[in-house]
Amino acid sequence: MIALVSFVSGLIFGVGLIVAGMANPAKVLGFLDITGRWDPSLALVMAGAILVGLFGFSLARRWTISLLGLPMMLPPTRRLDRRLIAGSLAFGAGWGLGGICPGPALVLIGAGVAKGWIFAAAMLAGMGIFEILDRCPLGRIAR
Secondary structure, eight states: OOOHHHHHHHHHHHHHHHHHHHTTTTHHHHHHOOSSSSOHHHHHHHHHHHHHHHHHHEEEEEBOTTTTSOOOOOSSOOOOOOOHHHHHHHHHHHHHHHOHHHHHHHHHTTTHHHHHHHHHHHHHHHHHHHHHHSSSSHHHHOO
């Protein structure tokens, strides 16, 4: 049952990305181009996602077990630290350069678009580099 709910949730998310135009890098870059031909439609998508998230997280804070019987696993801290800020900046830079983030990259891969594969490969490489650096002495100092 958990796999089915996960599949359906992912399917709804993917369809939502396609309908909203989030799988189109040109649309995303149009949203990020605030000094040129700015496309504000993505702001509405984000506002909708925030509203749904606020509702979902407010319920999750009250429950210890999900509707499927799994434990609620909310982030243990709300603290902003260097790692979160650096990761956010790296994510934003990648999003701004490519017009793609992880969810739409998977949609593009499913559609057979080469740019999605390239983005996903670069994302995985970045994750691997992070793991390597996080295990070295300098990575531990940065925490």
